[in-house]
Amino acid sequence: MKSLPYFSRGEVVRGFGRGSKELGIPTANFPDSVVEHLPGDISTGIYYGWACVGSGDVHKMVMSIGWNPYYKNTKKSMETHVIHTFKEDFYGQILSVVMVGYIRPERSYDSLDALIAAINHDIEEAKRNLDLPEHLKLKEDNFFRATASTSTTTSNKIMNGH
Ligand code: ADP
Numbered sequence: 001m002k003s004l005p006y007f008s009r010g011e012v013v014r015g016f017g018r019g020s021k022e023l024g025i026p027t028a029n030f031p032d033s034v035v036e037h038l039p040g041d042i043s044t045g046i047y048y049g050w051a052c053v054g055s056g057d058v059h060k061m062v063m064s065i066g067w068n069p070y071y072k073n074t075k076k077s078m079e080t081h082v083i084h085t086f087k088e089d090f091y092g093q094i095l096s097v098v099m100v101g102y103i104r105p106e107r108s109y110d111s112l113d114a115l116i117a118a119i120n121h122d123i124e125e126a127k128r129n130l131d132l133p134e135h136l137k138l139k140e141d142n143f144f145r146a147t148a149s150t151s152t153t154t155s156n157k158i159m160n161g162h
């Protein structure tokens, strides 16, 4: 995928609330405007990369893009699970992400447990891959540090800085 790494930023909006309740894996959802701006070569599926909330620390993340075939959603979503334990929810805040690599396509599973196991497997793969030197350097990218000083108008912009 020629658009990787793909840098993206947007407000955290509400989804169906299933991530935390049903899966125990919260996912911060991006608004439709961000999803609609994805380049054509970024296919649906599971990605890994780096993420930061507001001007906070940069953490590893996994992201799901698509229609959640297990739930048969009708609207395409772009949801990020930040691999970090937060004290509080962060709806309404600006989430900055860089998608670094692709893991697998989205698929349906026979049970909720099987879906959860697959996601936990993705998280382990993301953690491992992101420790590679070529991926670690993106954690330090100016994109993340710019968030702290730029105005809301700039930080709300969707961007592809690859
Ligand atoms: P929704 O369907 O509204 O996205 P979720 O159950 O998926 O609901 O929960 C997502 C929300 O949980 C995020 O918007 C964020 O405010 C909060 N949250 C807390 N910890 C995390 C985390 N580690 N990764 C992503 N979101 C988190």
Ligand code: RBF
Residues within 6 Å of the ligand: 015, 016, 017, 018, 019, 020, 023, 025, 027, 046, 062, 063, 064, 067, 068, 069, 070, 071, 079, 080, 081, 105, 106, 107, 108, 115, 118, 119, 122, 123
């Ligand atoms: N949903 C699916 O229907 N199929 C999947 O293969 C799938 N993989 C996911 C992988 C990761 C790493 C994450 C964070 C989510 C995944 N989801 C998948 C989305 C999941 O169903 C969704 O986050 C919850 O429904 C909450 O919105």
Ligand code: MG
Residues within 6 Å of the ligand: 015, 016, 017, 018, 019, 026, 027, 028, 029, 079
């Ligand atoms: Mg969610």
